[in-house]
Amino acid sequence: MDELQSSNISASELDEETKEKLKGDRIGDTLYSQSFVIKTLMCLSHEINCTKELEQDLCFLWDMTTDKDVCKYLFELQYPSLASEAIANCTEPRCVEILVGILANILLSDCEKSMTDTEIKLILDALITHDPLVLIQIMRFIEAMAIALPEKVCLLGEEIIEGRFQFILKYSENFELITYTMQALVRLTEGFKLDENEVNASLFKAVIDGFDTIFSVQTNNFEVEIDTAETSKIVKIFLNLISNMCAYAQRFHHDDAIPTSINQSGRLAITVCRILKHFSEEKNLFPVTQDFSEYIDAFQTIVTTRDVTLVQDLDNNFFRCCFGALCKILYILHGSKNEVVDVFNTVLEFIGVIICLVDEKAVLDEIKNIRYRRGIVVLNSLKESSRTFEFDISDKLRFLFAEFK
8 A cells, every 4th residue: 555645854854054953852863853843832832823934843843753753752742632722723724734744644653652532533623624735634644543543433424424525526626635535535444444334325426436537537548647656556546445345335235335336337347447458458567566466356356246247237348348358468468477477367367257257158259259369378277277266167167168169
């Protein structure tokens, strides 16, 4: 998973004037001064006048939170209490942004940490803002809370998930804010931290809307840029979130609200097809990356979710698009099988899953549409590995071998 964004510098980047400023009572083994931190935090103990000097000092404190000793010291000074009270009373968005950003950073530090329910609620109350930079840092804070203090996730209720998260995903045009909102949801839904009632069809549709805002799925050529770090990051976040929501549907939901939304989501189907089509070109597939394996795992989770019928519904063209691209990918990987064993097996199993789900005659028709040698490689590979699958496709394989000429 991608690291959380921070605004930081290293000690080696400090100029002589700054080093001189920080000489004295150092924090742990760092260059940083306890007096500087205390002086800065004292400005939070009364009504904040967010001067340029205070903003610069807070920014520098934010930069300092890359160091574990500094984070530990801030907890010793009760920074969460000071910051939450200051945020509740501050009207300057830039100061709120920095204060929340510091909180997000220290929650992820390798030290003992804690926050009270009251402190967390004061931060969450700031979600009423419309300032995107503040909202980005609050989403970072929520993500950090889900990682460091998962027992506090229960403080997020319907008003926040439906009222703020879904609103941002549906209506925001700020790509960075949408991305961090989805990333926070990934962490919240990992391990089923978020209440099952909050993970619903309405949230799924909002996530699809947010992703579509970034990429305009039906018209934008995002697959051309999928190998770039930023595009790949967003696609992974999106697919991880959809996979987590599928896990909720599989584990908790007795109705078919989420699966029905998935089945009806043309934009999700188009996204999966376009990603597979992109990687079916050898120049895009090699060198094989961890991202590609994660995409395939996510796709398999989605199509095997209870009551999801994306591949079984032959009218939507999803099966034809995916199956042809996967067979081509497997054939390309087969030429370097010994170097990419795990990835080869991942793709092979996904093809097996699709064959298990789809009518054998429809599968035969598609295999006949691909090159004969490619079809033989796919079928022989399935025959060699089918006993390792947790599902049975032996009868379908016998049919396919008998009819594929």
